[in-house]
Structures are given as C-alpha cells and as structure tokens.
Amino acid sequence: MSNQPRHIAIIMDGNGRWAEAQGKSRTYGHERGAESVRAITTYCAAHSDINRLTLYAFSTENWKRPKIEVEFLMKLLERYLKSERATYLEGNIRFEPIGDLSIFSKSLRNVIEDVQKATAHCNSLVQCLALNYGGRDEIVRAANTLCEKGTLTVESLNNALDCPHDVDLLIRTGGDHRLSNFLLWQAAYAELFFTKTLWPEFSTDELESIIKKFKTVERRFGGLN
Numbered sequence: 336m337s338n339q340p341r342h343i344a345i346i347m348d349g350n351g352r353w354a355e356a357q358g359k360s361r362t363y364g365h366e367r368g369a370e371s372v373r374a375i376t377t378y379c380a381a382h383s384d385i386n387r388l389t390l391y392a393f394s395t396e397n398w399k400r401p402k403i404e405v406e407f408l409m410k411l412l413e414r415y416l417k418s419e420r421a422t423y424l425e426g427n428i429r430f431e432p433i434g435d436l437s438i439f440s441k442s443l444r445n446v447i448e449d450v451q452k453a454t455a456h457c458n459s460l461v462q463c464l465a466l467n468y469g470g471r472d473e474i475v476r477a478a479n480t481l482c483e484k485g486t487l488t489v490e491s492l493n494n495a496l497d498c499p500h501d502v503d504l505l506i507r508t509g510g511d512h513r514l515s516n517f518l519l520w521q522a523a524y525a526e527l528f529f530t531k532t533l534w535p536e537f538s539t540d541e542l543e544s545i546i547k548k549f550k551t552v553e554r555r556f557g558g559l560n
Contacts, residue, residue: 337550340504343379344389344518344525347372348509349533356533362407367535369415373422378539380426380460387461387500391517395435395469412466413443416450423450427459433497434468435476463498470519473497496520504549506542508534524556 347368354364372390379385393408400408416430423430430450439447447466477495481487493499502518502525510531514522528545530537 338503338526338552338554339384340546340549341385342387342389342500342503342521343385343546344391344502344505344522345375346391346505346507346509346515346517347534347537348507348511350535352509353533353535361404362411364535365408365411369411371535371537372415373419374539375537375542376428376460376462377422377426378542379462380428383459385460387463389433389463389465389498389502389518391468391515392464393434393466393468394516395467395472396516409440409443413446416446420450420453423454423457423462427457428454429457429461430454431461431463432466433463433473434466435472436466438467465517468497469516470514471516474520493520501525504528504546506530506545508532508537524554526552526554 350364350368351361352364353367354361357363376388376390379388392412397408398405422428432447432451436444436447473496474492477492477497478487480495481491484491498518498521500521502522505514505518505522505525506528507513507515508530510529510533512529518525526549528549530541530545532538532541
C-alpha cells in the first residue's frame with residue numbers, strides 16, 4: 336500500500352527573489368506568494384487523503400528583516416485572512432494558527448481569532464499557518480508549560496506543542512536545503528523534498544508530482560520492512 340501524505344508541511348521560500356528577478360519590489364513577491372497559498376490550499380482540500388497543510392508564513396527570525404517589509408507582511412496577513420474567509424468556508428477548510436501570537440497587534444490577533452472561530456466546524460482540511468513561529472521556541476514554551484506538572488515524557492511534550500501532529504511530507508521551495516527552525520519535533524520522520532522552484536511559481540502540478548514520489552518511498556521509521 337502506498338504512503339498517504341496526511342500531513343504536508345511547506346517552507347514557502349523565494350517570494351523576494353522571484354520579485355527581484357521580475358524587476359519588482361519584494362512586497363510584490365509576497366502578494367504573489369499569497370496567491371500560491373490559495374491555490375495549494377484549495378488543491379489539498381480537494382484531496383481527502385490530505386488532512387492537514389502547515390505553511391511557514393512568518394518565523395520568529397523574520398523580525399530581523401527591514402521594518403518596512405515586516406510591516407507590509409503584517410498588513411498582507413491581515414488582508415489575506417479577511418479575504419480568504421469565504422474561501423475557507425466554501426472549501427470546508429479549518430484555519431488554525433501556531434506560534435506565539437502575543438506579539439502581534441490587537442487588530443491582527445482579532446482577525447486571526449475571528450477566522451479561526453468562523454471555520455472551527457470545517458473538516459475537509461486543516462490549513463495551519465505558522466505565525467511568529469520557531470521550532471525551538473515552540474519546544475521551549477511547551478517544556479515550560481509542563482515544568483510545574485512533574486515528569487516530562489515524549490507524549491506529554493508532544494501534546495503540549497502548538498502542533499502535536501507528525502509531518503509526513505515536508506517540502507521546501509526556493510532551492511535551499513535546510514529546515515530553518517520549522518517543525519523540528521514534528522518532522523522527526525518526515526520525508527523531505529527540496530525544489531528550486533520559487534514559491535510564487537510553485538504549482539499544484541509540481542505538488543502532485545512530489546506527492547506521487549512520496550507515495551513510492553519506503554518509510555521504515557527506524558525499523559525494518
């Protein structure tokens with residue numbers, strides 16, 4: 336029986352480089368990247384074997400970028416969530432955020448909460464956006480939560496994470512070959528696929544091709560088949 340990619344995670348890299356190659360501003364690349372998010376999410380929602388799609392939208396390290404770019408990304412995220420609310424509901428897609436949201440503006444937090452509540456009943460796909468997210472930060476926050484509860488176990492730590500779901504297939508666009516602090520715990524036995532395609536050009540056809548390759552991989556999880 337072939338593998339089923341029930342949880343797909345994607346590091347969406349290359350928006351800025353794609354825009355610069357077009358002679359455009361980096362912000363234009365982020366806007367086009369949002370269109371790719373919609374297309375990939377809609378594709379996954381239409382495939383019943385995919386339960387969860389986790390997208391690396393803004394990392395804890397992204398605050399180091401120029402202030403004007405960070406401010407644009409915050410506004411773009413707010414606009415995206417407002418505009419995609421209808422898409423979520425039409426596609427029966429539940430929206431879930433992971434990461435430390437406390438640093439965001441009250442306005443953005445309210446929009447995140449509103450869309451999360453509005454889509455809580457949806458069950459064809461969970462689209463999870465990693466926002467102000469870092470794998471190390473997530474693990475430290477989970478460990479601190481458990482400090483007062485006694486013994487720390489693999490199971491208790493896993494359940495205390497923002498995302499307690501193992502990743503089956505992790506994809507990185509943009510040509511780099513690293514995890515960049517994304518889902519470090521959850522990706523322990525994920526199959527990793529790297530593509531040179533920049534995120535705004537990453538298509539559903541390429542995703543489908545990667546999924547087909549994933550289904551042929553022998554996954555042993557440290558054992559023998």
